[in-house]
Amino acid sequence: MKYNHLFENGRIGNLVLKNRIVMPAMGTNLAGPNGEITDHQIAYYEERARGGTGLIIVEFTSIEYELGKGTMNQLRIDEGRFIPGIHRLANAVHKYDAKIFVQLHHAGRESNSQLTGGKQIVAPSPVTCAAVGEEPRELTTAEVKDLVNKFVMGAFRCKISGIDGVELHGAHGYLINQFLSPNTNVRTDEYGGSFENRMRFLEEIVVGIKEKCGEDYPVTVRLSVDEFDEGGQDVKLSKEISRYLEKIGVDGLHASAGNYNSMDKIIESMLFEQGWRVYLAEEIKKEVNIPVITVGVIREPEFAENILSKGRADFIALGRGHIADPEWAKKTLEGREKEIRKCICCLHCTRSLAHVQCSVNVRAGRELEFNEIKPIGEKRNVAVVGGGPGGMEAARVLSLKGYDVTIFEKDNKLGGQLNLVTSPIPKEKMNWMIDYHRNEMERLHVDVRLNTEASVEMIKSLEPYAVFLATGAKPIIPDIEGNDLTNVCDYEDVLLERKAFRNKRIAVIGSGMVCYSVTRQLAAMGNNVTLVDIPTTTGEKVSAPTRLMLLNRLKKANVEIFEGQKVAKILANSIIVEDELSALQLELEVDHVVLSMGTEAYNPLEESYRKHFHNVYVIGDANNPGSITNAIKDGFEKAFVIESLVLKKDAVEELVETI
Template sequence: MKYNHLFEKGRIGKLRIKNRIVMPAIGVSLAKSTGEASDELIAYYEERAKGGCGLIITEITRIDDEYGVGTSNQLSVTSSKHIPRLERLVKTIHKYDSKIFVQLHHPGRQTHSQLIGGKQVVAPSAIMCQKTKEMPRALTTEEVEGLVKKFVIGAKIAQTAGVDGVEIHGAHGYLINQFMSSYSNKRTDKYGGSFVNRMRFITEIILGIKHICGKDFPVSVRIDGDEFLEGGYKIDQGKKIAVYLESIGVDAINVSNGTYESGITIVEPISYPQGWKKHLAKTIKDAVKIPVIAVDVIRKPSFAEQLLDEGVQDFVAIGRGQLADSEWANKAFLGKEEDIRPCISCLHCFEELESGRMIKCAVNPKTSRELEFKEIEKSGDNRVVAIVGGGPAGMEAARVLALRGFKAVIFEKENELGGMLQYGNKPPKKEKITWLIDNMHHQIKELGVDIRLNTEATVEEIRKLDPYAVFVAAGAAPTVPPIPGVDNDNVYTIIDILGGKVSLKDKNIAVIGSGLTGLETAEYLGENGNKITVVEMLSEIGKGTNPSNLFDVMSRLKQFNTELIPNHRLMKINSNSITLMDTRSQKYTNKEVDAVVLSLGVSPRENMVKEIEDNFGVVRVIGDVNEAGRIAQATREGFEKAFVL
């Protein structure tokens, strides 16, 4: 595809940017605990600059050590000691003709007291965030004035290190957003009340930066186009804020949306389509003359081009897409769109961050480990490696082995690659899983991997290859509990349902197990006109599932009037009913159903592993056959074991 806009040069203020691709700020927790840029952080950003990104905006960068800590390993510009390492980061990015902004940040009430030495969190007003659930204290007027100076000092430190500009984080419910929004700002001093007063905090910051750093030093502001909160501001207020910011000298507006309390709209799960919120950026772009950057769940270069062509925005912000593939921009430029490893919006990256760990990507094991996997050793010497199973673990192992010069041979007993992904892509709104299957298949095909479909990997077949090593990635089998009636004709596994072996319509169905797979299978069955009951032994439906993914699928299950029964164990399956035991009272009840679908996890194929280990010397066990896991675990194990073979 020809891109008329995506690779055009652009400007923010007087700064020229080589294309329209921006890496927006994403927390990574890779900095040193002192706030300095670590070698790992530099390598992480270098990969995206090397990959062709025009402008990189750093993760949330601390301007206040006392109350402004967002993560424990957060980039910081609170002291001159941060300048040398930040300068090294800047010079590394500049090698690739990419530009870099530092995003200046203060979390306000959206942090935790444990991150700030046990002190009470602060905010414009003493109003609790319903996500963090810590009551803040209201900042004094003098404290607000002091924070203005800290933002300006942070900008000057960044400028001294050579950064090309700064972005002020005024979105996502953080401190500046808290001041701008009447939802969270109930102050009666000069920083609260009227629109002008609510904007005073950010106004003083911007004017201070322009005064200290010079009027030509670019300043972008990230704002919410819509807070997506009841009582929060909507797009008309977002537009008003953008117009005001332009009037006081801001050089670009970066349009986002949402707060922690409406977080599913900030970091969208898999069901949200590309461009679902593009109206926010378009409304603001039509109202201002300065450049507009925006995140719009952009996954494909063709869609990014479409947004630019439609005048929705001036720069496309691609965050998770460049976690999934650091070469996103270069591959698009070279017309290798099929080779771009797609972000599937699985939220693994943010699960890791919220757990206090460094950022990771389910489909790109190199993310945050760029130093560790800097060079692929090409020492395969065309030696044969047999791979049993063509799921994500097997395909990723094959890709890396081929890059290393091994002759990879995949045995896949089904008629297509993908393994469990071929079931995971069947529920509604899961087409991004198909994107991943297609990409992985394309990559190993391009690398010349020998793919043998409809072929059982017996010891005899593998032995014919005289392999140097065997990778066992044969997946796992659905768990079927030993209960009365489990062999009845009306009992199915999720494989039967999602694999298309059975089609159920207009039935009364019990889905046993409320993990994400069970809930998505319930949704799939609901779409086919069935009445659904979900039975869960634990006290919570979807326990352990990412909250955003759970909220997303549960909101759609409601439209099917799905009945949810937690605290109940399946005891017996009858011809037209099931017997359940209440795990609290131990009482038994019968419930009429036409069919039962088991979603109770999977069991590794241990017998296969033992047989292969007994017959071959070098054996690596990866994916579900090793231990039941998710896409992230499968791709990581496939990558790691192939990398060090």
């Protein structure tokens, strides 16, 4: 397919961009302990520039570190000593004919006292953000004017550093957003009250930057077109704001959504459809003549091209899509769409407190650590037992290194546990992952043997250099009296349709994405379903907003939900649930009980294989069950360092023989 719109030149102000693909600002935690640029950070952004992106907007960067921080080691531009590092970053990106903006930021009431050294957080007004739970101190008029100057000087330092433009973070409930929103700005001075007064803070920043950096220096604003928070900024108000911003000289608008009280609208789970936020950009584009950037679960090139061709936006921002695959643009331009590793919205990147990480791209944030896949230069065979995500990732990396890889998969298809997801929107995303790896197996000429249980004799015939056991996981059967009764089954029985469930009374026990999917599927089949929501390891991996959304959907499907209960006993026609606090018991009549308590390692081959093969490595769920993240990370890392593992083992065995 041709992408005439995606790869035509774009323009923000007088700045010409080589295409319409933008990497939006996303925190990485790769900055140094004092907010300085690091080599890891430069490598991270350089890889995205090398991958063909037209504009990279660097993560939110503090203009006032004492009270304005959003994270512990946030990038800074509040002092001149940070200019050299930002300059190095700009040069690294410019090598690839990409442009670079820096997003200027102050957290306002969405900071917290842990970040400010115990000092009270500040905001336009003393209105507490429920998600933070700390009442802010109202900024004085003099402090507001000082912050205007700090934003302006931050932009000026960016220009000195060789940065092509700046984006003002006026979205997601941060300080500028707080001034714009009538919900958070109830000031009575010149910066509050009327619409014009609420605009004054941002207007003075924009005008100040243009005066200090020149009228031609590009300034864009990121807006939460809808905060999805009662009393906050909505589409109607954002249209008025956008018209005003165009009038005062803003060069472009970046249409986002949400604040900390509606975090699920900022960073979406896999329950959100592709491009669900595009309508917000479309509404703003109707109001202004300056370019509008759209964002929000845009994953497929054809989908992105369609947005542009219909005039719904001027630029496509791919956020987590750039974390998952830094070569998204390059692969699209070269017609290699099947090779794109799409983000699956698993939210792993939001959970890491160390640095940016990605379930499907182990190299994200670790580009210097895994700098180059070096070919081995000789013929070696490797056997991989199991065609789930961990096994396929190991096979992919081993093939890139030059190994001849054979996958043995006992099922009739690749994908492992990913094939068990049935809910339509999450299933689409799991299929993206399966399709990517399946295509890589074909492209890299991996010998995939489906419907084949790997016997020792089969593996021996390959004379393998190493064997990777990626045999996956099996359902956990909890230690509950009655778990072996005939009316008890596990989630696989439902998802693989091993048993028929129609018009039955069914109790589902467990928690987590698979559990909720199974529960909803059973309800959709016309069953009377009760969910006993019990904490599990897999359930802990579901974010609180996503869990709430899932449980609400189940309630709308007439599922009865018990929380704070445990199952004391399973009987032939009922279960006994017990309140964890009062110990009161209740008997629920059911026809079937479905256990969905997560998974445990399934590793039946290791012991026997070690008797026959020199180098055996257990990876994925067979080693550390419960997540795609662990499986792919394990497969990638073991494959990447396999020669070192083998050499180390050989050295140890040689030493033992000597002794």
